[in-house]
Amino acid sequence: MKNDQKYARGYFMPPETSLEWTKKEYITEPPIWCSVDLRDGNQALVVPMNLEEKLEYFQMLVDIGFKEIEVGFPAASETEFTFLRTLIEQNLIPDDVTIQVLTQSREHIIRKTFESLKGAKKAVVHLYNSTSVAQREQVFRKSKEEIIAIATSGAELLKQCAEETEGNFQFQYSPESFTGTEIDFALDICNSVLDVWQPTTDNPVIINLPATVSMSMPHVYASQIEYMSKHMNYRDSVILSLHPHNDRGTGVADAELAMLAGAQRVEGTLFGNGERTGNVDIVTLALNMYSHGVDPQLRFDNIPAIIAVYERLTKMKVGERQPYGGELVFTAFSGSHQDAIAKGMKWREEKECVHWSVPYLPIDPKDIGREYEGDIIRINSQSGKGGIGYLLQQKYGLDLPPLMRENFGYCVKNVSDQKQQELLVEEIYDIFLNTYVNLKSPVEFVKYRYTDDDDFKTVVTIKSDGDAAIDISGAGNGRLDAISNALQAELDITYSDLVYKEHALERGSKSQAVSYIGVTAADGVVYWGCGTDVDIMTSSVKALFSAVNNLLRAKG
Numbered sequence: 001m002k003n004d005q006k007y008a009r010g011y012f013m014p015p016e017t018s019l020e021w022t023k024k025e026y027i028t029e030p031p032i033w034c035s036v037d038l039r040d041g042n043q044a045l046v047v048p049m050n051l052e053e054k055l056e057y058f059q060m061l062v063d064i065g066f067k068e069i070e071v072g073f074p075a076a077s078e079t080e081f082t083f084l085r086t087l088i089e090q091n092l093i094p095d096d097v098t099i100q101v102l103t104q105s106r107e108h109i110i111r112k113t114f115e116s117l118k119g120a121k122k123a124v125v126h127l128y129n130s131t132s133v134a135q136r137e138q139v140f141r142k143s144k145e146e147i148i149a150i151a152t153s154g155a156e157l158l159k160q161c162a163e164e165t166e167g168n169f170q171f172q173y174s175p176e177s178f179t180g181t182e183i184d185f186a187l188d189i190c191n192s193v194l195d196v197w198q199p200t201t202d203n204p205v206i207i208n209l210p211a212t213v214s215m216s217m218p219h220v221y222a223s224q225i226e227y228m229s230k231h232m233n234y235r236d237s238v239i240l241s242l243h244p245h246n247d248r249g250t251g252v253a254d255a256e257l258a259m260l261a262g263a264q265r266v267e268g269t270l271f272g273n274g275e276r277t278g279n280v281d282i283v284t285l286a287l288n289m290y291s292h293g294v295d296p297q298l299r300f301d302n303i304p305a306i307i308a309v310y311e312r313l314t315k316m317k318v319g320e321r322q323p324y325g326g327e328l329v330f331t332a333f334s335g336s337h338q339d340a341i342a343k344g345m346k347w348r349e350e351k352e353c354v355h356w357s358v359p360y361l362p363i364d365p366k367d368i369g370r371e372y373e374g375d376i377i378r379i380n381s382q383s384g385k386g387g388i389g390y391l392l393q394q395k396y397g398l399d400l401p402p403l404m405r406e407n408f409g410y411c412v413k414n415v416s417d418q419k420q421q422e423l424l425v426e427e428i429y430d431i432f433l434n435t436y437v438n439l440k441s442p443v444e445f446v447k448y449r450y451t452d453d454d455d456f457k458t459v460v461t462i463k464s465d466g467d468a469a470i471d472i473s474g475a476g477n478g479r480l481d482a483i484s485n486a487l488q489a490e491l492d493i494t495y496s497d498l499v500y501k502e503h504a505l506e507r508g509s510k511s512q513a514v515s516y517i518g519v520t521a522a523d524g525v526v527y528w529g530c531g532t533d534v535d536i537m538t539s540s541v542k543a544l545f546s547a548v549n550n551l552l553r554a555k556g
């Protein structure tokens with residue numbers, strides 16, 4: 001693919017950069033957030049939202065905590081206009097929320113916009129015109145002076161309309177396509193608009209510098225913001241705003257670096273909906289801050305509920321790998337990740353850690369409404385003993401000895417590999433039951449008793465497949481050892497190294513004992529069994545029979 005003739009960089013690096021902001025380590029306080037879901041997000045939908053959908057979406061944005069919400073482009077359509085009228089006439093805008101409306105710099109559009117705002121207590125009126133080289137040459141076919149005149153004439157009209165309309169209006173100007181605009185021209189046009197509006201610290205103006213199309217690496221955009229911030233007139237009376245898009249996949253990085261470089265406000269959307277590859281994703285920005293211990297002042301504590309409303313109203317999908325929101329972003333399938341997460345969770349519990357530091361999980365999934373169970377560890381053929389053991393422990397209270405976990409890990413992996421499928425925790429539990437628990441074939445345990453006055457001599461009743469029950473007896477240095485010896489003699493097998501572990505299991509109304517036993521056959525292979533019973537001794541006998549049955553099955 002030969003592209004050196006076809007493509008050239010279309011952005012403009014500022015003539016000077018201090019890059020001072022690179023020394024700042026993280027963003028210490030949240031910006032002013034402005035949701036543009038109902039405008040930029042909505043204008044990118046295959047079917048834009050209807051009135052009811054917009055009202056519901058607006059309420060969700062309010063609930064999340066947005067204090068500035070661009071509610072639309074009221075001159076664009078009847079739905080947009082009616083939506084705004086409904087918000088105003090039905091008094092649906094909370095006192096601490098400011099609505100924002102977008103308008104081109106065209107007289108009839110500006111007038112219609114103010115008409116739509118009648119009765120609003122306050123609003124941001126957002127004026128834009130395109131300023132990039134490409135737009136000036138190809139779309140508007142106008143000189144720089146003529147482009148400035150479009151902006152300033154619109155700015156004048158905004159001022160006039162605001163004076164004629166009751167309400168408290170703040171002005172915002174965007175040099176649309178800023179990232180393809182020569183930086184000093186962008187500065188000129190912003191300063192010209194500011195000269196018209198004459199902002200003061202009590203009545204500041206928002207200057208919004210959009211990456212309408214992102215064209216450069218993030219440090220270039222941030223340098224452009226730094227330059228504009230340093231050289232803009234009325235700087236103390238200007239709220240410097242960002243509006244990144246995601247064409248290069250760097251919307252979040254653009255916004256974060258540009259905030260370090262001096263921006264005070266960010267426009268974006270939930271999950272990055274918006275034109276082409278979308279606007280910057282505010283969920284990611286906010287939760288990135290959250291993960292650094294900074295309160296983003298937006299509430300995302302029930303992300304699944306937000307996603308459900310978002311998907312229903314926009315008909316868009318939140319991708320499985322979408323940062324924070326995606327269904328799989330807290331899920332580990334791979335064995336070593338699962339092992340580390342399981343150990344990290346245990347460490348956290350044991351040490352009563354204040355700071356979150358569980359490997360592979362940038363934040364606690366619970367903080368945004370995700371569950372540990374079913375969300376963070378899921379099992380397929382890439383999984384290992386750590387994760388599988390963790391799930392059995394979390395869901396069923398089974399705490400397997402480490403070597404048995406390993407044995408079971410391979411067993412589960414093989415099933416998943418053969419089925420080419422993920423296994424649910426319930427399926428894993430079934431495999432566990434079928435592989436180890438209270439196995440009755442080829443030899444079934446019926447009952448045991450120890451001979452009078454001698455704990456070390458035991459008679460055990462067993463039943464082999466299809467045969468009548470028989471009593472066998474053995475001696476040892478305890479009841480289990482005695483039974484084990486009786487079994488080995490009767491079945492003509494030998495094994496050594498009895499690995500034993502037991503614990504109580506609270507499930508249902510009755511407390512059960514669980515025992516795990518591993519026996520090492522002559523060839524060194526360890527066979528495992530598990531027994532459950534209300535009586536602890538019986539549970540260990542059943543575990544022994546299960547292990548022996550596994551040995552017998554393996555030997556045919």
Ligand SMILES: CC(=O)SCCNC(=O)CCNC(=O)[C@H](O)C(C)(C)COP(=O)(O)OP(=O)(O)OC[C@H]1O[C@@H](n2cnc3c(N)ncnc32)[C@H](O)[C@@H]1OP(=O)(O)O
Nearest residue numbers: 043073075076077104105106128129130139140150176212
């Ligand atoms: C980057 C962004 O997201 S910007 C926001 C974009 N959003 C939208 O456009 C959605 C809503 N827009 C609409 O519904 C329609 O475009 C309307 C109702 C606003 C205007 O409709 P129309 O006038 O019928 O059509 P259209 O938008 O194509 O108008 C283009 C004309 O406006 C001019 N124009 C476009 N933007 C601007 C602007 N910001 N300021 C001044 N003039 C502008 C164009 O140069 C063109 O002029 P021409 O008629 O001399 O060729």
Ligand SMILES: CC(C)C(=O)C(=O)O
Nearest residue numbers: 128174176177210212
């Ligand atoms: C109107 C402006 C801010 C815009 O949406 C963009 O440049 O992407």
